[in-house]
Amino acid sequence: MATIYEVSKLAGVSLATVSRVINNNTPVREATRIKVLEAMDKLGYHPNSVAQSLASSRSNSIGIVVSELNGPFFGTLLSDIETAFRKAGKHVIIAAGHSDEKLEKESISFLQSRNCDALILHVEAVSDDYLTELADKDVPFVLLNRFVPSLYQRCITLNNQHGGYLATQHLLQLGHTNIGYISGPMWKHDAEQRYNGHLRALAEFAINSSQSVFYEGDYHEKGGADGMTQLLNTDPQITAVVCANDEMAAGAMTAARELGRSLPEQLSVVGFDNVNFSHYMCPKLTTVDYPIGGMGQMASRWVLKNVYQQKLGDIQNVFEPRLIQRDSAAAAK
Amino acid sequence: MATIYEVSKLAGVSLATVSRVINNNTPVREATRIKVLEAMDKLGYHPNSVAQSLASSRSNSIGIVVSELNGPFFGTLLSDIETAFRKAGKHVIIAAGHSDEKLEKESISFLQSRNCDALILHVEAVSDDYLTELADKDVPFVLLNRFVPSLYQRCITLNNQHGGYLATQHLLQLGHTNIGYISGPMWKHDAEQRYNGHLRALAEFAINSSQSVFYEGDYHEKGGADGMTQLLNTDPQITAVVCANDEMAAGAMTAARELGRSLPEQLSVVGFDNVNFSHYMCPKLTTVDYPIGGMGQMASRWVLKNVYQQKLGDIQNVFEPRLIQRDSAAAAK
DNA sequence: TAATATTATGTAAGCGCTTTCATGTATAGC
DNA sequence: GCTATACATGAAAGCGCTTACATAATATTA
Numbered sequence: 001m002a003t004i005y006e007v008s009k010l011a012g013v014s015l016a017t018v019s020r021v022i023n024n025n026t027p028v029r030e031a032t033r034i035k036v037l038e039a040m041d042k043l044g045y046h047p048n049s050v051a052q053s054l055a056s057s058r059s060n061s062i063g064i065v066v067s068e069l070n071g072p073f074f075g076t077l078l079s080d081i082e083t084a085f086r087k088a089g090k091h092v093i094i095a096a097g098h099s100d101e102k103l104e105k106e107s108i109s110f111l112q113s114r115n116c117d118a119l120i121l122h123v124e125a126v127s128d129d130y131l132t133e134l135a136d137k138d139v140p141f142v143l144l145n146r147f148v149p150s151l152y153q154r155c156i157t158l159n160n161q162h163g164g165y166l167a168t169q170h171l172l173q174l175g176h177t178n179i180g181y182i183s184g185p186m187w188k189h190d191a192e193q194r195y196n197g198h199l200r201a202l203a204e205f206a207i208n209s210s211q212s213v214f215y216e217g218d219y220h221e222k223g224g225a226d227g228m229t230q231l232l233n234t235d236p237q238i239t240a241v242v243c244a245n246d247e248m249a250a251g252a253m254t255a256a257r258e259l260g261r262s263l264p265e266q267l268s269v270v271g272f273d274n275v276n277f278s279h280y281m282c283p284k285l286t287t288v289d290y291p292i293g294g295m296g297q298m299a300s301r302w303v304l305k306n307v308y309q310q311k312l313g314d315i316q317n318v319f320e321p322r323l324i325q326r327d328s329a330a331a332a333k
Numbered sequence: 334m335a336t337i338y339e340v341s342k343l344a345g346v347s348l349a350t351v352s353r354v355i356n357n358n359t360p361v362r363e364a365t366r367i368k369v370l371e372a373m374d375k376l377g378y379h380p381n382s383v384a385q386s387l388a389s390s391r392s393n394s395i396g397i398v399v400s401e402l403n404g405p406f407f408g409t410l411l412s413d414i415e416t417a418f419r420k421a422g423k424h425v426i427i428a429a430g431h432s433d434e435k436l437e438k439e440s441i442s443f444l445q446s447r448n449c450d451a452l453i454l455h456v457e458a459v460s461d462d463y464l465t466e467l468a469d470k471d472v473p474f475v476l477l478n479r480f481v482p483s484l485y486q487r488c489i490t491l492n493n494q495h496g497g498y499l500a501t502q503h504l505l506q507l508g509h510t511n512i513g514y515i516s517g518p519m520w521k522h523d524a525e526q527r528y529n530g531h532l533r534a535l536a537e538f539a540i541n542s543s544q545s546v547f548y549e550g551d552y553h554e555k556g557g558a559d560g561m562t563q564l565l566n567t568d569p570q571i572t573a574v575v576c577a578n579d580e581m582a583a584g585a586m587t588a589a590r591e592l593g594r595s596l597p598e599q600l601s602v603v604g605f606d607n608v609n610f611s612h613y614m615c616p617k618l619t620t621v622d623y624p625i626g627g628m629g630q631m632a633s634r635w636v637l638k639n640v641y642q643q644k645l646g647d648i649q650n651v652f653e654p655r656l657i658q659r660d661s662a663a664a665a666k
Numbered sequence: 667t668a669a670t671a672t673t674a675t676g677t678a679a680g681c682g683c684t685t686t687c688a689t690g691t692a693t694a695g696c
Numbered sequence: 697g698c699t700a701t702a703c704a705t706g707a708a709a710g711c712g713c714t715t716a717c718a719t720a721a722t723a724t725t726a
Contacts (some may be wrong), residue, residue, distance in 0.1 A: 015676070022713090032675080072610070076403045082428070
């Protein structure tokens with residue numbers, strides 16, 4: 001691989017000048033620039049990004065921590081983030097945190113040691129305090145789907161509460177009054193907030209929430225199935241169930257069918273997230289859309305703007321969910 | 334951030350010695366090692382990986398090109414690759430090629446300029462010649478799901494032909510004789526091979542393939558839906574359809590139902606890939622398992638073994654698919 | 667045309683590490 | 697006790713760039 005030195009020799013200029021045309025940050029006379037470009041071309045020269053990083057102490061890499069790499073949710077996120085940075089000539093280093101405190105911390109320090117210029121974090125298990133401390137360190141980061149009051153400018157969140165509200169409101173408007181709820185793990189902020197939204201909708205329709213059956217699931221298919229089984233055992237009169245994410249909705253619907261309920265005639269189900277397979281399910285899942293792609297783009301913009309000084313539009317910190325009506329929720333009989 | 338220099342001063346040894354304890358590649362007296370480790374600890378020192386890369390001309394990063402970041406298929410792949418490398422202290426840089434020749438090439442040169450030690454490529458659009466030339470360059474790479482004869486040691490492939498065979502054989506064994514086929518884009522090697530397997534099964538059961546209706550789809554849901562519609566129009570007598578991937582199967586099943594077919598009673602469907610949502614579909618999809626995770630691990634092993642000289646087991650170049658029987662394929666009436 | 671302001675280019679000192687080669691120090695052999 | 701050998705450590709030269717700072721070339725003004 002040719003080095004900048006060889007280019008400078010071939011072009012008959014100094015290293016510095018070559019560097020200038022590479023970085024395009026200092027004026028270079030047009031004739032000189034052309035000479036250099038031609039030399040680079042002739043040698044098939046590409047700058048060594050490692051050397052660039054060391055010299056400039058910018059690595060042009062952004063570290064991303066997500067909970068899982070598989071699964072429908074993060075794929076969309078990563079895809080949009082990668083596209084955004086790729087355009088800007090940055091690259092993305094990915095680590096999975098698996099919703100585990102130790103692994104999340106490891107991922108973060110791993111990415112730090114990789115000299116990332118910034119991090120985009122979708123972390124669930126580390127504490128607010130840990131994040132606040134991290135903010136005092138040198139590496140800038142944005143938080144996705146997590147609100148830490150002291151770090152509010154760097155939080156890109158969904159109004160989960162409103163999402164939970166929309167799901168339940170929809171069922172209530174369809175005439176359901178006996179609505180079960182399958183939650184995510186309550187230690188996760190979004191799970192708690194979605195549930196709060198559910199309660200708010202119930203209250204608004206003057207339904208006593210103590211009548212409403214509740215199950216704390218795990219955000220996975222199995223939890224949804226278990227939850228549905230338990231809910232229907234506890235209260236066979238239930239006519240609708242809100243699931244705090246689509247995966248659980250999938251499990252719940254399967255379980256309900258196995259228990260002899262026809263969907264959506266005897267039982268309506270609403271999910272949350274609008275993952276890409278939610279319309280493969282049958283009945284096609286009515287769910288709350290989580291604009292994760294847009295939020296990923298916004299996180300990218302935050303980084304481009306605050307770390308790389310690009311002039312870009314304002315940052316939208318809070319995104320609003322919206323209800324996607326499909327076929328899994330029907331009017332109460 | 335503390336540097337190796339500060340550590341060496343605090344420990345009262347030279348830079349070289351600190352480097353030795355970091356890399357653990359040259360004997361260092363135990364007492365010295367401990368002094369150094371304590372100094373590192375006290376300073377909260379982490380080696381600067383960029384500087385390490387520059388000095389050693391190894392970046393400890395592996396570039397991955399996949400077609401898409403979203404979608405169920407690549408998530409599984411990336412997840413297993415990331416896990417494997419993370420354990421080895423390497424990191425993964427990801428780029429999407431979008432099945433487009435230009436973008437695939439761009440992705441590859443992008444990763445090259447990032448000084449990746451190796452690449453794992455799932456590329457579809459670039460030519461065999463391009464890959465053969467690339468192999469003469471300096472960066473080592475493995476190919477996933479692609480067989481290039483001259484590069485056979487670095488190809489990790491699925492026996493797609495056999496997979497196609499299994500899908501059709503299953504339907505034939507269930508008594509179907511009028512079987513439609515919805516293919517992927519025939520310019521993609523795997524699509525072609527899956528179809529060849531289909532033909533082989535047909536031949537084995539003495540079915541004239543010219544009777545068998547065929548549609549060339551796009552590996553996406555829409556293509557599956559269009560394909561099913563066209564197939565049923567062309568030949569309403571069809572009792573079974575093989576789809577060359579699960580996404581098309583999803584579209585096809587929806588379309589079939591909209592055309593009034595009950596599944597699987599009036600129409601059996603078999604997919605290919607066994608993506609994670611295939612059992613969310615209803616009826617749950619009978620499909621051919623693509624062990625993409627295992628193949629990703631094998632690709633990782635190839636890199637660890639051939640690039641980082643780790644002593645690991647043999648490389649398995651060809652993986653075998655297997656049929657996953659669920660509910661979408663039933664006996665012919 | 668000389669003096670001054672502007673702009674373009676070159677010089678050289680790092681960035682934080684690895685690694686070769688040289689040197690020093692302990693151990694063994696006689 | 698002296699040399700031969702092994703082993704542990706240090707000195708210093710890069711890895712390929714960026715970026716002050718210094719200098720040279722050019723444009724501007726009087």
